[in-house]
Structure formats: C-alpha cells, structure tokens
Amino acid sequence: MEPVKTSEHFIKAYDEFSDAIFRHCFFKLNSRELAKDAMQDTFMKTWEYITQKGEIKNIKAFLYQVANNLIIDQYRKKRFDLSIEEMKEEGVDFASNESKDAYHFAEIKNVLEAIEKLDPIYKDVLIFRYIDNLLPREIAEILGESENVVSVRLNRGIKKIREIFNE
Numbered sequence: 001m002e003p004v005k006t007s008e009h010f011i012k013a014y015d016e017f018s019d020a021i022f023r024h025c026f027f028k029l030n031s032r033e034l035a036k037d038a039m040q041d042t043f044m045k046t047w048e049y050i051t052q053k054g055e056i057k058n059i060k061a062f063l064y065q066v067a068n069n070l071i072i073d074q075y076r077k078k079r080f081d082l083s084i085e086e087m088k089e090e091g092v093d094f095a096s097n098e099s100k101d102a103y104h105f106a107e108i109k110n111v112l113e114a115i116e117k118l119d120p121i122y123k124d125v126l127i128f129r130y131i132d133n134l135l136p137r138e139i140a141e142i143l144g145e146s147e148n149v150v151s152v153r154l155n156r157g158i159k160k161i162r163e164i165f166n167e
Helices: 007-027 032-053 060-079 085-091 097-115 119-133 136-143 148-165
Strands: none
Touching: 007 032, 007 060, 007 119, 032 060, 032 119, 060 136, 097 148, 119 136, 119 148, 136 148
16 A cells, blocks of 8 residues: 555545454454444544654554554553453344354354463464454564564464463
C-alpha cells in the first residue's frame, strides 16, 4: 500500500484494515464494545498524526502499534478475564445442537487460557502471527524488533504452549 498522506489514502486504509484491527482488539480485550472503541480510537489517533506530522509510510504497522498502545492502556485500567458468560454475551451459542461447536469452543478456550499464562513477549507475537495473520517481518516492524528476534519469540512461545498442554 502506498504511503498514507491524504484523506483518500486514509479512507482506503480504514476500509482495508478496520476489521483486522477490530478483531485484534477484540481478542486482546474480550469485549466487543471495548474493541470497537479501541479500533475507532486507533483510527482517530492515526488521522491526528497524519494531519499533524504528514505521511505514514507503513500504515498497517502504524495502526497495530497504536492499537497495542491503546490495549495496554486498557489493561492498566482493568484486568480482563475470559469467561463463559462474557463469551455468551458476545454471541457464542453454547446451546447449539452441533457438538463440534462446543468442542471447538473448548479447544479455543484451552488455547486462550494457555496463551494467558505466557510472558507478554511471547503472547503478543503469537497473537500477531496466528490470530492477526501477520508475517514475522510485519510483526518486527510493529514491535520495533528484528525479524530474527520475532522468529525466536514465535518458536519459544510455541514451545511454551506445548509445555503448558503437557503439564
């Protein structure tokens, strides 16, 4: 994508990345309302930056950096725990006749609980890679780390997840 410097570029970036930023925020905050607010704030802060500083060369990385900073602010305000009640409120149907839905939910819940046990440096890269489908080079740019550091964290994070499941 070309550098973002005009309202047309910004609208194009919003159309392209708003859903992904929302999903990222939702996964980290476990609340549709907070995720929607964080996504909107991400784009508002990005627009403010563009109007004050000029252009943004890599809008995707910039958006994820802003979203992560907002998520960190939310965590500082309150610690969020994934619960079945919250998942029901968000529309997960546990009464479904399809047992595989319940099975998949149980698997997802187990993975989320395992991820929550990880050190944040592993947790973040795993979410970026496997939830947000970002490439290691994109993650590296977002985190301000080298691609090699990100790859090592991904491998160590996966190893730690396996250790948690083997306990």
